Amino acid sequence: MFLRLALASLRSRKGSVLLTFLAITVSVFVLLGVEQIRQQAKSSFNNTVSGIDLIVGARTGDINLLLYSVFRLGHASNNISWQSYQHIAADPNVAWTIPIALGDSHKGYRVMGTTADYFNHFRFGQNRPLVLAEGKPFSQLYELVLGSEVARSLGYQIGDELVLAHGLGSTSFSQHKDKPFRVAGILQATGTPVDQTLHVSLEAIEAIHAGWQNGVKMPGSARGHDEEELTPESITAFMVGLKSKLATFRLQRQINTYDREPLQAILPGVTLTQLWQMMSAMENTLRLIAALVLLASLLGLAAMLLASIKERQGEIAVMRAIGAPPLFVFVLIQAEALLISLGGIIVANLLLVLCIAVAGNTLAERYSLFIDGNLLTPQLVIYMAVILVSTLLVSVIPGISAYRKALE
Numbered sequence: 362m363f364l365r366l367a368l369a370s371l372r373s374r375k376g377s378v379l380l381t382f383l384a385i386t387v388s389v390f391v392l393l394g395v396e397q398i399r400q401q402a403k404s405s406f407n408n409t410v411s412g413i414d415l416i417v418g419a420r421t422g423d424i425n426l427l428l429y430s431v432f433r434l435g436h437a438s439n440n441i442s443w444q445s446y447q448h449i450a451a452d453p454n455v456a457w458t459i460p461i462a463l464g465d466s467h468k469g470y471r472v473m474g475t476t477a478d479y480f481n482h483f484r485f486g487q488n489r490p491l492v493l494a495e496g497k498p499f500s501q502l503y504e505l506v507l508g509s510e511v512a513r514s515l516g517y518q519i520g521d522e523l524v525l526a527h528g529l530g531s532t533s534f535s536q537h538k539d540k541p542f543r544v545a546g547i548l549q550a551t552g553t554p555v556d557q558t559l560h561v562s563l564e565a566i567e568a569i570h571a572g573w574q575n576g577v578k579m580p581g582s583a584r585g586h587d588e589e590e591l592t593p594e595s596i597t598a599f600m601v602g603l604k605s606k607l608a609t610f611r612l613q614r615q616i617n618t619y620d621r622e623p624l625q626a627i628l629p630g631v632t633l634t635q636l637w638q639m640m641s642a643m644e645n646t647l648r649l650i651a652a653l654v655l656l657a658s659l660l661g662l663a664a665m666l667l668a669s670i671k672e673r674q675g676e677i678a679v680m681r682a683i684g685a686p687p688l689f690v691f692v693l694i695q696a697e698a699l700l701i702s703l704g705g706i707i708v709a710n711l712l713l714v715l716c717i718a719v720a721g722n723t724l725a726e727r728y729s730l731f732i733d734g735n736l737l738t739p740q741l742v743i744y745m746a747v748i749l750v751s752t753l754l755v756s757v758i759p760g761i762s763a764y765r766k767a768l769e
Contacts, residue, residue, distance in 0.1 A: 363506065364696070365544060366693065367388070367693060367696045367697050367700055368700070370673075370693070370697060371700065372695055374669055374672075377668075377669070378665070380665075381658075381661055381662050381665045381698075381701060382660040382701050382704060382705055383662065383663055384657075384703060385658045385702055385704075385705030385706075386661070386704075386705040386708045386709050386712070387654075387658070387709075387715065388651075388654045388655040388657070388658040388659075388705075389444055389531060389590075389655065389705050389706050389709035389745075389748060390709040390712055390713055391651045391654055391655075392651040392652065392654070392655050392744065392748075393645075393709060393710065393713055393741060393744065394713055394716075395647050395648060395650075395651045395742065396438075396648070396651075396741060396744060397713065397717075397741065399644055399648070400740065403637060404555075405552055406633065406636075406637060407487055407633055407637075408486040408487070408552075408553070409431055409485060409553045409554065409633070410431055410484070410485060410553075410629050410633075411484040411485055411487065411488050411489070411601075412482075412488050412602065413483075413484070413600045413601070413602060413629050414601055414602055414603045414609050414628070414700070415600070415601040415603070415609065415612065415613060415616070415626045415627065415628065415629075416430050416431070416598060416599075416600050416601070416605065416626070416627050416629055416678075417441070417449065417599050417600075417616055417625070417626045418430060418437060418441065418599075418624070418625060419437055419439035419440060419441060419598075419623065419625065420438070420439075420623035420624060420625045421438040421625060422634060423627045423632045423642045424635060424636050425624075425641070426598065426625060426632075427627060427629060427632045427633065427636065427694075428636075429463065429597070429598070430461060430597070430598040431554065431629065432554050433463070433471040433473075433554050433557070434513055437463070437597050437598065439623075440595035441595060441596050441597070441598065441622070441624065442594070442595050442621075443592065443593050443594055443595060443596065444621075445482070445619065445621055445622055445624065446460060446596055446599055449601075449619075450599070450601075450620070451504075452612065452615075453604075454603050454604055454605065454608035454611075454612055455601055455602070455603060455604070455612075456599075456602045456603055456604045457478055457481075457602045458473060458478065458599050458600065458601055458602070459475060459476070459478050459479045459482060459483060459600040460474075460476060460593075460596045460599040461473055461474070461475055461565060461596060461597050461599060461600070462474030462475070462563055462593065462596045462597050463597045464525060464527075464566075465537075465566070466525070466526055467511075467523060467524075467525050467526060467559055467567075468515060468526075470508075470511050470515075470558065470559055471557070471558050471559070472505075472525055472558070472559045472560075472561060473558050473559070473560055473617075474561050474563045474565065474566035474593075474596075475560060475561075475562070475563065477498060479560065480498045481489075482600075482746055483555075483600070485551050485552075485553050485555065486551070486552075491548055491549075491551070491555065492548070492549045493506070493547065493548055493549070494509065494547050494548060494549040495518075495519050495546060495547045496519045496544070496546030496547055497545055497546050498545065499545050499546070499560070499561060499562055499565075500545070501543075501545070502562065502564060502565055502568055502705075503540060503541065503542045503543060503565060503568075504542065504544075504545035504559040504561075504562075504648075505523075505541055505542045505543070505544060505545060505559050505560060505561045505565075506544075506545060506546040506547070506559075506561075507544055507546070507547045507548065507559055507560075508548055508552070508555050508556040508557050508558045508559070508560075509547065509548055509549060509550040509556045510550070510556035510557045511556070511557060511558070512544075512547045516622075517547075518544065518547075519544055519545070519546070519547065520544060520732070521543070522541045522542065522543050522544075523542055523544070524537060524538050524542070525537050525569060527570075529700065531657045537569040539661050540569045541562065542565070542570065546657070562594070562739065563593050564593075567592070567593055567594075568591055586659075601626075605663070609628070612626070613626040613627075613628070615681055618669045621688060625643045639769075654695040655748065655751075656751075659702075659751055659752060659755045660755060662698055662701060662702070662752070662756070662757040663698075663756055663758060663759055666697065666759035667699060667757060667758060667762060669759075670759060670762045670763050670766060673763070673766075674766060677687050677690055677745060677763065677766050680693075684757065687764045688764070689762040690763045690764060690766070691751060691761070691763060691764040693763075694756060694759050694760040694762075694763045695753055695756050695757075695760050698752050698755070698756035698758075698759075699753065701752075702748060702749055702752040706745050706749075
């Protein structure tokens with residue numbers, strides 16, 4: 362009876378109620394959407410690398426080393442000599458290493474030189490290995506493996522040939538046209554920078570730069586491709602997996618005080634946390650904007666109910682005439698506000714689920730952002746409860762106004 366009365370009262374003012382309902386729906390959609398993207402972005406961010414104990418590079422800032430070695434952003438301040446890499450890799454506590462050589466690109470995508478250990482030991486997410494969707498890892502000198510986004514965006518398939526460019530620009534006039542590569546494999550999507558990377562062998566990096574100086578090919582200076590000449594002189598960085606976690610800090614200290622050249626070792630998990638903390642200001646700004654949008658909508662709801670009180674004097678008089686107490690009128694106003702907000706929350710959740718279903722693959726492939734369609738997380742449930750409580754609070758003023766009208 363009470364619910365039917367509240368719904369009938371809202372239907373009698375369907376124009377203003379519909380506009381208020383849409384405002385609430387949009388604001389709740391923005392708030393829940395921002396929170397969902399924030400949580401999933403943080404999860405994806407922290408899942409970029411897994412099972413790697415140390416990342417070693419030339420001495421620079423912790424975050425800069427993480428950015429160029431893992432996220433392919435920025436540049437290394439210097440390279441690491443191959444001798445230093447071999448010396449550290451031979452440490453008894455080291456189980457495996459993944460050397461990385463950066464500096465070339467293909468149509469705006471980074472090229473990374475590495476070894477077969479990359480496909481065996483690199484992990485992301487919850488210790489998930491790299492899996493080839495098609496083909497196989499590179500085995501010949503001029504073979505490469507594409508990340509899923511590179512293959513999808515550029516339309517490459519197994520067996521296609523492509524040319525790498527010197528430098529990192531999307532357009533380059535220094536291309537290795539004399540040494541084209543053939544696509545040997547395509548990795549499955551990982552939601553990490555791996556998807557946007559072309560993977561070649563370290564020997565291939567050396568081979569395509571034979572006879573190059575300072576980014577320019579020197580005529581008549583090409584050298585052979587025997588094994589000794591293709592041994593790298595230096596690499597950009599390398600990842601380390603240890604036999605025992607107990608040796609992590611000791612080896613990190615040894616690397617940071619290495620006397621042959623200035624090196625730095627970082628713990629990727631700790632540095633990821635530091636990087637996310639730097640981004641917390643933007644994160645909190647988005648949440649504040651979403652909260653202010655919701656507050657404006659709730660105040661609009663209160664204003665709509667307050668403005669309707671004068672129009673409802675006859676309705677209130679009828680309810681009083683049939684014996685309804687003033688408190689009944691107050692609770693009725695609260696129930697109407699609650700129905701509008703509850704309806705807005707339900708529709709906003711449905712719209713958010715629909716948007717995730719439609720745009721989820723695009724966000725994953727293009728922005729490496731995997732959004733979970735499950736909205737019943739503890740944090741979002743708390744948000745929805747806070748919205749309902751806030752609705753009751755802002756509707757107190759129109760409720761009191763109706764209560765006073767009922768006493769007249």
